[in-house]
Every structure is written in C-alpha cells, then in structure tokens.
Amino acid sequence: MSALKVLIADDEPLAADRLVALLDPIEDLERVGIAEDGDEAVALAQAHKPDLVLLDISMPGQDGIEVARTLAASEPRPVVIFVTAYDRFAVAAFEVAAVDYLVKPVERARLHEAIERARIVLANRQPAAAREDEGARWLTEFWASDLSGLVRIAAADIDRVSAERDYMRLHVGERSWLIHHSMTALEKGLDPSLFVRLHRSAIVRRDFVTGFSRNASGRWVAQLADGREQPVGRLYADRVREMTGR
Incomplete structure (x- = not known):
C-alpha cells in the first residue's frame, strides 16, 4: 500500500507543529x-497532489471552506479533514464533503480515527472517468443549524435562495435557514431543470414562479407563489425568455 x-x-505555527508531532508516528504516511x-x-x-489535506478554517487569504471548494474541482481530488478551534463551521464543512471535523486541541486517538476514515474514502473512490460516466450529480440536500441542532433540508423543497453577505438563506415556506455557501456554487450544484438564477443574489425554484411583469423601469419582475x-x-433577462419562450 502506497503512503x-x-x-x-x-496559519498557527504551534497548531501545525502539534499536528506534525501527532502524524509522525503513523505508518504509511508522508507529509508533503x-x-x-x-x-x-x-x-x-496543486504541486504535490496530496491524498489528504488537514485544513484549518480561519486563515488569511482564502479561508478553509474556500480552499476545500477549490480543491474539490481538482483531479485527483484530495479528501479534506477540517482542524479548527471553532465548532460553528461544522455544517459548512460537511457541505463541501469534508470526511471529518476536528476541534482543537486535537486528540491523538481522534486524529487517527479521522485518518482511517480518510483511507476508507480514498480506497472506495471511483476514478474520474467512472464518475463522469454516471452523469451530473446535483445537490439533493443541505444541513443547516437550528435551535434544536441540525436540520436536513431537501433541495426540492426549497422555494428560493437569497444572498446575505457570505451566507445563503434557504427559504422553505415561512421558514428559512442560513448556510455558508456561495451563490455561484449553488447555481452550479442545483439541478437547472428545477432551479433558475434570476438575480446575482437570488435563485428561485422554477415552479415557484407564477408569472412575470415589467416594473416602471421596464425591467422584468418575477411573481412568486407566496405573493x-x-x-x-439585467444580466439574467435571458432566463425569462428561456422560461417563457418569448
């Protein structure tokens, strides 16, 4: 078995040194x-093609969530384990398919458990060609924080998505939840036969749109099922033509 x-x-030298010390005794592992x-x-x-990235979330430049999204588009795609001082990013971490989420200070046994999980994921992963043959895979669910813990939200139940700074608000009926995501990533991940982006800060489920009208400036306005x-x-006016055939 290769290492x-x-x-x-x-970005914290002491935290990185601790990870190095915990990793060194592990067999079949190469730190790159x-x-x-x-x-x-x-x-x-990009230079070393690691199998696994132990990734902090709060860092200068791109944060850990952004790094994970970037790496998800690379090939071969590394698995990611988040190692952070905060537990509030757990939902966002699993939205980018992290295999585990460790809170500092990391315990040796917990790190070893996470690495074994990463090995299993890598061993069961299909080659890129096989994944492409299966066709596009759209996002089917989200996990969002709630007062009671975490709530599963089926993508097909979402009426619309609105942007709030670095977060997206998922609207389902009279309720809504915030998730740490980008509008561009959601547009790419949601099934385009079900959802349409109508504004730089809004995605709407197609069957939630009941009509279109013009405002005083001549711009299109979508009428939604909830009133x-x-x-x-302006950049999305072609979506109206695509939906209405006019």
Missing part, C-alpha cells in the same frame, strides 16, 4: 508540506 500523502494548512494560508494551501496541493416579487437582474 498516504498529507498536506497541513494552518505545511501551508500558512489558504492561497499557499491551494498552491502546495412576493423577485426583480430579475
């Missing part, structure tokens, strides 16, 4: 670098 190539990304910020993490990953109106951005 597991591991990249560490953490230590990045001190998100941009360096991406550069080192709300969604302005259509």
Whole structure:
C-alpha cells in the first residue's frame, strides 16, 4: 500500500507543529508540506497532489471552506479533514464533503480515527472517468443549524435562495435557514431543470414562479407563489425568455 500523502494548512505555527508531532508516528504516511494560508494551501496541493489535506478554517487569504471548494474541482481530488478551534463551521464543512471535523486541541486517538476514515474514502473512490460516466450529480440536500441542532433540508423543497453577505438563506415556506455557501456554487450544484438564477443574489425554484411583469423601469419582475416579487437582474433577462419562450 502506497503512503498516504498529507498536506497541513494552518496559519498557527504551534497548531501545525502539534499536528506534525501527532502524524509522525503513523505508518504509511508522508507529509508533503505545511501551508500558512489558504492561497499557499491551494498552491502546495496543486504541486504535490496530496491524498489528504488537514485544513484549518480561519486563515488569511482564502479561508478553509474556500480552499476545500477549490480543491474539490481538482483531479485527483484530495479528501479534506477540517482542524479548527471553532465548532460553528461544522455544517459548512460537511457541505463541501469534508470526511471529518476536528476541534482543537486535537486528540491523538481522534486524529487517527479521522485518518482511517480518510483511507476508507480514498480506497472506495471511483476514478474520474467512472464518475463522469454516471452523469451530473446535483445537490439533493443541505444541513443547516437550528435551535434544536441540525436540520436536513431537501433541495426540492426549497422555494428560493437569497444572498446575505457570505451566507445563503434557504427559504422553505415561512421558514428559512442560513448556510455558508456561495451563490455561484449553488447555481452550479442545483439541478437547472428545477432551479433558475434570476438575480446575482437570488435563485428561485422554477415552479415557484407564477408569472412575470415589467416594473416602471421596464425591467422584468418575477411573481412568486407566496405573493412576493423577485426583480430579475439585467444580466439574467435571458432566463425569462428561456422560461417563457418569448
């Protein structure tokens, strides 16, 4: 079995040193670098093609969530384990398919458990060609924080998505939840036969749109099933033509 190539990304030298000390006794493991910020993490990953990235979330430049999204588009795609001082990013971490989420200070046994999980994921992963043959895979669910813990939200149940700075708000009926995501990533991940982007800060489920009208400026406005109106951005006017055939 070839050695597991591991990249560490953490802007705190003491935290990185602790990970090094915990990793050194593990057999069949090769450490390929230590990045001190998100941009360096991406550069080192592109250069060394690690199997696993131990990734902090709060870092200069790209944060850990952004780095994970970037690495998800690379080939071969490394698995990611987040190692952070905060537990509030757990939902965002699993949205980018992290295999585990460790809170500092990391315990040796917990790290070893996470690495074994990463080995299993890598062993069961299909080659890129096989994944492409299966066709596109759209996002089917989200996990969002709630007062009671975590809530599963089926993508097909979402009426619309609105942007709030670095977060996206998922609207389902009268309720809504915030997730740490980007509008561009959601547009690419949601099934385009079900959802349409109508504004730089809004995605709407197609069957939630009941009609279109023009405002005083001549711009399109979507009429929604809940009685709300969604302005259509100038750059997205072609979506109206695509939906209505006019």
